[in-house]
Amino acid sequence: MARWQPHASERLVAAALDLFEERGYENTTVIDIAERAGLTKSTFFRHFPDKREVLFGGDTLAGRLADGIADAPAAAGPLEAVAHALEALGRETFTAERREFSARRGAVIAANPELREREALKGLGLTAAMAEALERRGVPDPASRVAAQLGALVMTLAYERWSDPAGHDDFGEAVRQALAEVKAAG
Amino acid sequence: MARWQPHASERLVAAALDLFEERGYENTTVIDIAERAGLTKSTFFRHFPDKREVLFGGDTLAGRLADGIADAPAAAGPLEAVAHALEALGRETFTAERREFSARRGAVIAANPELREREALKGLGLTAAMAEALERRGVPDPASRVAAQLGALVMTLAYERWSDPAGHDDFGEAVRQALAEVKAAG
Numbered sequence: 001m002a003r004w005q006p007h008a009s010e011r012l013v014a015a016a017l018d019l020f021e022e023r024g025y026e027n028t029t030v031i032d033i034a035e036r037a038g039l040t041k042s043t044f045f046r047h048f049p050d051k052r053e054v055l056f057g058g059d060t061l062a063g064r065l066a067d068g069i070a071d072a073p074a075a076a077g078p079l080e081a082v083a084h085a086l087e088a089l090g091r092e093t094f095t096a097e098r099r100e101f102s103a104r105r106g107a108v109i110a111a112n113p114e115l116r117e118r119e120a121l122k123g124l125g126l127t128a129a130m131a132e133a134l135e136r137r138g139v140p141d142p143a144s145r146v147a148a149q150l151g152a153l154v155m156t157l158a159y160e161r162w163s164d165p166a167g168h169d170d171f172g173e174a175v176r177q178a179l180a181e182v183k184a185a186g
Numbered sequence: 187m188a189r190w191q192p193h194a195s196e197r198l199v200a201a202a203l204d205l206f207e208e209r210g211y212e213n214t215t216v217i218d219i220a221e222r223a224g225l226t227k228s229t230f231f232r233h234f235p236d237k238r239e240v241l242f243g244g245d246t247l248a249g250r251l252a253d254g255i256a257d258a259p260a261a262a263g264p265l266e267a268v269a270h271a272l273e274a275l276g277r278e279t280f281t282a283e284r285r286e287f288s289a290r291r292g293a294v295i296a297a298n299p300e301l302r303e304r305e306a307l308k309g310l311g312l313t314a315a316m317a318e319a320l321e322r323r324g325v326p327d328p329a330s331r332v333a334a335q336l337g338a339l340v341m342t343l344a345y346e347r348w349s350d351p352a353g354h355d356d357f358g359e360a361v362r363q364a365l366a367e368v369k370a371a372g
Binding site: 078117120121124142143145146147149150152153157178181182185186 | 303310339364367368370371
């Protein structure tokens with residue numbers, strides 16, 4: 001059997017999301033997901049450590065946020081550097097094509113305590129990655145942690161609104177609106 | 187056998203902390219903890235659902251924070267109301283007598299990924315409880331979430347400094363200093 005399968009990761013994620021919606025996260029096995037994707041269990045485990053991780057796609061988001069903060073103009077303040085990184089996510093990751101998937105993913109996570117916990121811990125990891133990236137720009141602690149916390153809140157608000165079918169279809173625009181609200185409230 | 191034991195909860199926490207320090211969290215069982223405290227396994231399970239919860243003492247902290255926010259003067263802004271609640275914690279919970287215990291507890295948690303995860307999720311629960319308490323004061327979302335996030339950061343900074351033997355011995359003073367820093371950085 002060929003070990004390499006084109007788009008295996010994407011097929012597994014799509015199959016998992018379908019099955020979680022159809023029969024619930026608890027009632028879906030790794031074998032079910034692999035079968036639905038037309039792949040084997042061992043292919044699944046080459047891409048994900050377990051069933052829970054299928055919807056959390058590795059650490060690429062933390063890396064992209066850190067890169068976006070490093071790429072911000074030198075004159076940008078800490079929160080502006082985070083906003084720069086979030087707007088880049090809107091062009092590269094949270095694109096219009098991704099919006100329906102994100103809404104479906106969010107509904108599956110909201111329905112399961114284990115997935116909600118995983119999502120919460122992922123959010124803390126992203127906040128820590130943003131604080132570290134700000135420190136590498138010379139922002140001292142605790143200003144780095146303040147900007148990372150506020151940036152995480154901007155990201156949460158923008159993501160909630162963008163992934164809501166009734167909300168913004170442009171993630172970058174949702175970021176700019178949430179940033180203005182957070183600044184006004186801070 | 188008597189079902190009620192005086193100070194059973196405190197004795198179990200003290201025994202658990204001793205054992206976690208001596209032999210590590212992974213190498214300590216519920217039976218070990220109960221034996222060290224001079225109690226039975228069933229007494230342990232009347233106080234805590236499992237080994238991990240011994241260091242996390244229920245939801246009393248969330249309730250105290252919510253009460254403290256409700257008790258803040260009507261004229262206090264959202265972040266001031268959170269600071270009011272944190273200063274009350276310094277008088278009732280994070281007292282001078284508790285400081286050494288908190289430092290030891292922090293070292294045990296820092297050494298174990300499972301406990302670090304539990305601590306992180308507890309922090310998110312406290313942040314959510316503060317946001318809800320602010321909303322009950324009439325603070326709209328997202329201003330409630332901004333103040334709760336900043337308040338959580340003030341609490342983290344104050345706790346880090348207060349539980350450090352080289353830091354502040356007064357939690358309320360550590361809160362006021364952290365609040366000034368977070369405001370200056372926000």
